Amino acid sequence: MVVHNNFNNNQTSYSNLQSLKNGKQKTILHSCLNQVWIIPSLFTLLIAIACVYTLIFPNIHKILQIYNFTVTSEILEASPAVESTDCDVFDGRWVEDDSRYPIYNSTDCPFAERGFSCFENGRKDKEYLRWQWKPKKCNIPRFDVEKALEMLRGKRVVFVGDSLSRTQWESWVCMLMEGVKNKESVYEINGSKITKTIRHLGVRFKDHNITVDFYRSVFLMNKSYDVPAGAPKNVRMTVRLDLVDDISDQWIDSDLLVFNTGGWWTENRLFNEMRCFFQIGNSLEFGISVIDGYKMALNTWADWAEANINPNRTTLFFRTIESTHWRGPNQCDVSEKPLNETKGKEKSEKSDIIMETVEKKMKRVAVRIMHLTPMGSYRSDAHVGNWGDNPSVQDCGHWCLPGFPDIWNEIIISHFLPKIPSFSS
Structure with missing residues (x-):
């Protein structure tokens, strides 16, 4: 048997490893x-x-x-053509544009109220017509009357609210008339003349099968001279905070529905001038403030809209409060250009209430808020001023036509409607 002894070899190897390790x-x-x-x-x-x-x-x-x-x-x-899907079209600034406005001449439009036609009433400067609203993240396409008429063909457009809603209605009709060759094909359906107190005005565009209605409802709520029995003598009329206007059934059958209310919701106008007080059910409510009454009314309106508007047909807008620029009681200064600072007029408690109510209450029906308060806060130049139908009465609450209201309609027609399938198709 042969035995292999590897001990010495192993020890040698171990020594080498230790040496290498120490060296390393x-x-x-x-x-x-x-x-x-x-x-x-x-x-x-x-x-x-x-x-x-x-x-x-x-x-x-x-x-x-x-x-x-x-x-x-x-x-x-x-x-300049950059667009954003999440653009807030009401967040922007005013820029000069000599080529874009005016869209129409109020003296040529039979539906422009004389009291808003500042040029016809002697206003000489035209600076207030040069300003375009430029959103920060997108552009408002230029108004194209031919496209607008086709987009609205067969549609019913309804404006509901106070005199500022009537101004928007007049602007809308005058803008569309610029594309109508046969002016006689456009007429008021009842043969009525435009007045400040008429409850309903409707203009028919016969060749395009378009109807544009205005319903005067300054509170959107039911207003009545039939006061509850036993009411104090100073109560002349009431506003029902729990009941929408009794003509509301005429608003429903529409493709485009635009609301506003706010200007009449003041303590002096309601309680002192009109001797109008709030009513809920059969009871007069003297302890409710104007702001609380406004909140209750908007909640009632929202419940009505949720129950009655068909969201598959009707596109719904609600305008916030437009800024006024009164210097004092019945005194206003109309500037030549938009203001450089808003001095707090970009905010409105009533506008906040509108937006909060829509956000909380509207679930089934979509409402597009037209937040006009900030953009209007700069436009002290666009008011009627002394150029109304009564030059002795100054007006810093309404707007000249053509003018600022045309831009409200341009935003709806050129920015919103092309994105809505029922109109874009």
């Missing part, structure tokens, strides 16, 4: 000692980073805002 450790240690400068360098670097962080971080949000604003502004200026 010495080499690493030597290398680290030679590069010991790295540690203080790293320490110095950490201190520098900490200093930069301390200096910059408190202002980093401001730096990012400035950068973002600059880039956004440059993109908007360089590419």
